[in-house]
Amino acid sequence: MDVFFRDPFGWVSRTWNDLLTGLGLSSELATLLLQLVGAVVLTGIVLTLSGVFLTWLDRKLSARIQDRLGPNRVGPYGLLQSVADAIKLVTKEDITPDGADKVVYNLAPLLAIMSVAGLWAVIPFAPQLIGTDLNVGLLYLISIGSIGTLSIIMAGWASNNKYALLGAFRTVAQLVSYEVPMVLALIIPTMLAGSMGMGDIVARQRDVWFVVLAPLAALIFFISSLAEVGRTPFDLMEAESEIVAGFNIEYSGMKFGMFYVAEFLHAFTISALTATIFLGGWQGPGAAAFPLLGLVYFLIKTAFVYFLLTLIRFTLPRIRIDQMNDLNWKFLTPLALAAVILTAVADKAALEAGWSRTGALLAANGAIALVTVLLLGRHARSLRRRLEARVARATGS
Amino acid sequence: MPAMTVVQIIFVVTAIITFLAAIMVVASPNLIHSALWLVLTLGGVAVVFLLLEAAFLAVVQVAIYIGAIAILVIFAVMLTRQVSTGLASQVNRTWWLAAPAAVILFAGLILLFSQVAGFQGLAEPLVKEPGTLVVDLGRALVDAQGYVLPFEVASVLLLAAMIGAIVIALPPAPVVEEKST
Numbered sequence: 088m089d090v091f092f093r094d095p096f097g098w099v100s101r102t103w104n105d106l107l108t109g110l111g112l113s114s115e116l117a118t119l120l121l122q123l124v125g126a127v128v129l130t131g132i133v134l135t136l137s138g139v140f141l142t143w144l145d146r147k148l149s150a151r152i153q154d155r156l157g158p159n160r161v162g163p164y165g166l167l168q169s170v171a172d173a174i175k176l177v178t179k180e181d182i183t184p185d186g187a188d189k190v191v192y193n194l195a196p197l198l199a200i201m202s203v204a205g206l207w208a209v210i211p212f213a214p215q216l217i218g219t220d221l222n223v224g225l226l227y228l229i230s231i232g233s234i235g236t237l238s239i240i241m242a243g244w245a246s247n248n249k250y251a252l253l254g255a256f257r258t259v260a261q262l263v264s265y266e267v268p269m270v271l272a273l274i275i276p277t278m279l280a281g282s283m284g285m286g287d288i289v290a291r292q293r294d295v296w297f298v299v300l301a302p303l304a305a306l307i308f309f310i311s312s313l314a315e316v317g318r319t320p321f322d323l324m325e326a327e328s329e330i331v332a333g334f335n336i337e338y339s340g341m342k343f344g345m346f347y348v349a350e351f352l353h354a355f356t357i358s359a360l361t362a363t364i365f366l367g368g369w370q371g372p373g374a375a376a377f378p379l380l381g382l383v384y385f386l387i388k389t390a391f392v393y394f395l396l397t398l399i400r401f402t403l404p405r406i407r408i409d410q411m412n413d414l415n416w417k418f419l420t421p422l423a424l425a426a427v428i429l430t431a432v433a434d435k436a437a438l439e440a441g442w443s444r445t446g447a448l449l450a451a452n453g454a455i456a457l458v459t460v461l462l463l464g465r466h467a468r469s470l471r472r473r474l475e476a477r478v479a480r481a482t483g484s
Numbered sequence: 485m486p487a488m489t490v491v492q493i494i495f496v497v498t499a500i501i502t503f504l505a506a507i508m509v510v511a512s513p514n515l516i517h518s519a520l521w522l523v524l525t526l527g528g529v530a531v532v533f534l535l536l537e538a539a540f541l542a543v544v545q546v547a548i549y550i551g552a553i554a555i556l557v558i559f560a561v562m563l564t565r566q567v568s569t570g571l572a573s574q575v576n577r578t579w580w581l582a583a584p585a586a587v588i589l590f591a592g593l594i595l596l597f598s599q600v601a602g603f604q605g606l607a608e609p610l611v612k613e614p615g616t617l618v619v620d621l622g623r624a625l626v627d628a629q630g631y632v633l634p635f636e637v638a639s640v641l642l643l644a645a646m647i648g649a650i651v652i653a654l655p656p657a658p659v660v661e662e663k664s665t
Contacts, residue, residue, distance in 0.1 A: 115489070115490060116490070119490050188516075188517075191516075191517075191520065221539055221543075222539065222540075222618060223539050223540045223543045223618065226540070226543045226544065226547060227539075227543045229547050229551070230543045230544070230545075230546035230547035230550070230551055231546070232551075233546065233547060233550060233551025233552070233555070234546070234550065234551075236551070236555055237523065237550065237551075237554070237555060237558075240555060240558055240559070240562075241520070244516060244558070244562060252562070255562075256559075256562075259555060259559050263552070263555065266551075
């Protein structure tokens with residue numbers, strides 16, 4: 088039993104491997120089978136969790152914020168409401184609109200799910216519990232994320248619907264441009280960890296979380312990944328009040344359900360990524376000795392970030408498309424560039440890895456934040472002066 | 485013939501898919517479909533990189549070619565009228581000139597590659613330890629003895645292209661602010 092607590096995932100994989108080779112399979116085939124089963128179980132758990140529990144959590148939280156009760160009829164606390172919804176979605180008619188490009192239309196929701204589920208391959212849940220510790224983990228995240236963009240374009244184009252196409256256009260404008268600050272922000276943890284592998288990044292946060300060493304990078308990553316998910320305040324691509332439902336307007340039944348689940352799963356995934364890259368992942372007291380404890384820490388941190396995400400979603404209004412572009416190109420991207428340069432300099436300037444490094448990095452971040460706030464204040468004042476001049480002219484005084 | 489390993493089976497399947505997708509890129513009458521087939525082709529190449537343990541190249545292939553270039557291609561096609569309806573002819577009058585040129589180019593490439601050591605038999609693995617390839621690549625890109633100059637020149641070229649694109653996209657006349665309102 089002690090082995091189980093010290094190394095539960097290694098124990099499970101060894102046991103199954105022994106079982107399969109005992110049945111007469113070659114060890115290579117057994118490993119392949121185990122990897123396949125592991126992938127299916129992992130995505131299955133994550134998908135079910137996000138589909139059932141997260142939608143419930145989301146609706147409950149939104150209800151609380153909007154002074155309602157939320158789902159409370161099906162099951163205890165309405166927990167089974169999502170199951171009922173899923174059953175309803177399955178029984179709905181599966182429509183492919185006339186003039187739609189059938190293959191592309193039906194492929195798009197699959198790709199949407201795939202692109203999100205693929206991200207979980209490199210997320211370390213606990214010590215040793217990681218799909219595959221690629222040494223280019225962060226780049227992998229970005230490249231798989233771009234397949235999600237592709238799926239939305241495919242959905243928008245294949246639907247043969249103008250609103251859907253408008254949604255796809257907005258998506259390209261938003262997702263492709265917000266990738267820039269996101270990638271720049273990801274350079275900073277890469278520099279701090281000296282590696283792009285997710286396992287290494289978590290391991291290097293044993294003493295200090297990267298959110299302390301690089302608060303600006305964490306903020307930029309959080310904002311730009313919010314935009315990548317396309318949630319409020321960045322939900323321009325499916326803005327109900329402007330373009331009906333955007334790229335997924337023609338989708339019905341389970342195909343719509345797949346887009347819906349993909350969105351929830353994506354939001355949960357970026358929470359997990361923020362927790363992994365900036366909040367120390369599974370690191371916590373006693374996690375190295377007892378991997379299951381690490382899993383608990385990881386889930387708590389992820390839940391915290393997801394909670395923040397949901398709060399933002401239900402408190403901020405949707406931004407306009409020009410504001411969306413301004414925020415990205417005039418604010419986030421220059422800020423991320425400055426943060427990358429100053430972090431590199433401060434990291435080199437700090438001689439040893441102890442407190443001097445933390446201090447130097449914090450000072451660099453503080454300096455950038457101060458300059459940013461001053462510049463923003465000047466910009467706001469000049470905007471206000473211009474507006475006042477306009478008002479004065481209009482009133483004829 | 486010895487039994488194929490898992491990696492070999494994956495390679496053969498990927499190669500067939502990539503090859504067929506590449507043919508469909510030029511054979512498909514619909515430009516958007518061509519672009520999507522191109523995505524599949526590029527994805528297949530990424531899988532081949534992965535099988536060669538060049539994870540970095542595979543990931544970069546997906547990020548740049550699928551994530552940026554293919555999406556830009558699709559976007560550009562969607563903005564053009566009539567082209568994506570499949571009514572446009574796929575060949576023009578000089579196709580009979582282009583066909584032998586393509587065949588000669590392909591034959592030349594095959595001839596060139598057949599000179600490379602290991603084309604006929606099993607090649608020696610380039611790196612013994614996984615992961616060192618990326619480190620070498622990274623060092624070479626910033627090393628004065630390596631490729632730092634071409635790297636920087638390429639960056640400046642891209643920067644110039646970006647500034648050029650911004651200049652082209654600028655409105656023709658300078659907008660005088662807050663005059664008319």
